[in-house]
Amino acid sequence: MPSWKWATDEPGDLLDIAARVIEMHHAWILDYPLRFLWRDEARVKKSGTTTFATAEVMRGRTAWLAMRPEDHRKEGQEAGPAMFVIEVAMDTWSLLDDRQRVALLDHELCHCALDTETDGPPKMMMRDHDFEEFVEIMARHGAWEENRRAAVDAANRYDELRKP
Numbered sequence: 001m002p003s004w005k006w007a008t009d010e011p012g013d014l015l016d017i018a019a020r021v022i023e024m025h026h027a028w029i030l031d032y033p034l035r036f037l038w039r040d041e042a043r044v045k046k047s048g049t050t051t052f053a054t055a056e057v058m059r060g061r062t063a064w065l066a067m068r069p070e071d072h073r074k075e076g077q078e079a080g081p082a083m084f085v086i087e088v089a090m091d092t093w094s095l096l097d098d099r100q101r102v103a104l105l106d107h108e109l110c111h112c113a114l115d116t117e118t119d120g121p122p123k124m125m126m127r128d129h130d131f132e133e134f135v136e137i138m139a140r141h142g143a144w145e146e147n148r149r150a151a152v153d154a155a156n157r158y159d160e161l162r163k164p
């Protein structure tokens, strides 16, 4: 059975790195309740892939129970209580280097979004990945579609910029 605890300021620098990433790329989220949760062991799916972290929106009673007084003050962006919760597996986090930790948190924060399309105040929501793919499909067919090409191009640009 996994166990959980709220991330406070224990060793592991999760909140420090999160603050850095939020300041750089996700500053809007500071106006919304967001909490970080440690899970002791990563979930390993039947397919064999390991879930390093997850992001979700908690709503209603669940969110209310998890909120701290300061979260209640931030709340009010929508009708009922809601909060973003990012859960990070402690065992896999400990194996990541700084760059990977930054990338992981940036990834989870990219899932956090606001629905501004529907009427009323912006509603906290989850955003899907730009694409999902099997490694073997990329191996057999390459970047066969626009979003996959954009991803490969972005990774190549990243490598290019960091060449000595």
Ligand SMILES: [Zn+2]
Residues within 6 Å of the ligand: 107, 108, 111, 129
């Ligand atoms: Zn994801």
